[in-house]
Amino acid sequence: DRIEEADVYVQTERLLDRPSSPLYIPQVTGRDTATQIEEGDLFNFDIEVKPIAEVLVGKTSEQALVEIAEEEEITRIREQHRKYEELRNSELIELQRFEEQERRLRTEKERRTKQAEEAHRQEQELAEKMAARAFTRAYLQDLVPSVFHNLRENGFFYDPVEHETESTFMPWLMDRTMTHVNKLVIGRSLLDSTIRDVVNQRIDQYQRIDESHRQVNHSSKRRSTTRENSVHGSEKSQQQRKSTSGELRETPEDNRDETNTDTS
Incomplete structure (x- = not known):
């Protein structure tokens, strides 16, 4: 479906x-009216104008006098103003002179102050340089x-x-020395171990000998107790004891000599 369209103007x-x-x-x-004035009805000019003329002349003269007085006053004011200007100019010149003098004094004071400060600064720098030089030298x-x-x-x-x-x-010398020292230490340790073994063997032998002597002494004591009643037995036991004690005395001395010989 299409919508219908139309153009309208x-x-x-x-x-x-x-x-x-x-x-x-x-x-x-209202109504319009008119009137007529004849000559001489209102006033007489010659008579009426006289006071007016007198007033005008008087006012004019007075005004002229006032203007003259004003001019004279203006002249006096101008003269006073001129004198005032001259006085003011002279005072200004004097003030400028004082200001210039003050400026010169202030400039001179500032210059002297700067010179003093510069001299003080130079002295301080010189002192610091001298101190730094002394410190540097030291x-x-x-x-x-x-x-x-x-x-x-x-x-x-x-x-x-x-x-x-x-x-x-x-x-090189330290290496050779350490090698030699190590060899000496090893040899000494071997010698110490050998001596230790020999001493241990000797100690074992001495202990066995000591045990054998103890057994002999113990057996001799038993024999002496069994033969207390017989005199012959007691004498023989005493002789055996003496002989046994002599052997015991000789044996430790021999063992000591052998021990000293082995140790040396």
Whole structure:
């Protein structure tokens, strides 16, 4: 489905300018009348004008006198103003002279103050420079030797022979010495272990001998107790005891001699 369409044109009416409004004329009221004045009806000019002329002349003269007085006053005022201007100018000149003098004094004071400050600053700088120079001299007095000492300690300055000795010969010598010392230590440890074994063996032998002697003494004591009633048995037991004690005395001395011989 299609919507129906149509074109329509409309033209407005032409507007006309508004006409100008007519001049307003108010409505006349009342009646118009007229009168006639003859010569001499109102006043006589010669008689009436005299006081007016006198007043005008008097006012004019008075005004002229006032103007003359004003001019004279203006002249006096101008003269006073001129004198005042001259006095003011002279005072201004004097003031300018004083100001210039004050400015010169102030400038001179500032210049002297700056000179004094500059002199004080230069003296202070000179004192600081002298103090810094003294401190630097005192500081550098030990600095150069310490620097050379540190450089020498750090190996920057060295003797070639000493350096070669310390870097090559001394390590080789220390290695050979340590090798020899290690060999001596090993030999001494082996010798100590051998001596220790021999001493332990001797101690074991002495302990066995001591046990055998104790057994002999114990058996002799038993024999002496069983033969207390017989005199012959007692004498024989005493002889055996003496012989046994003599053997015991000889045996420890022999053992001591053997021990000293082995230890040496």
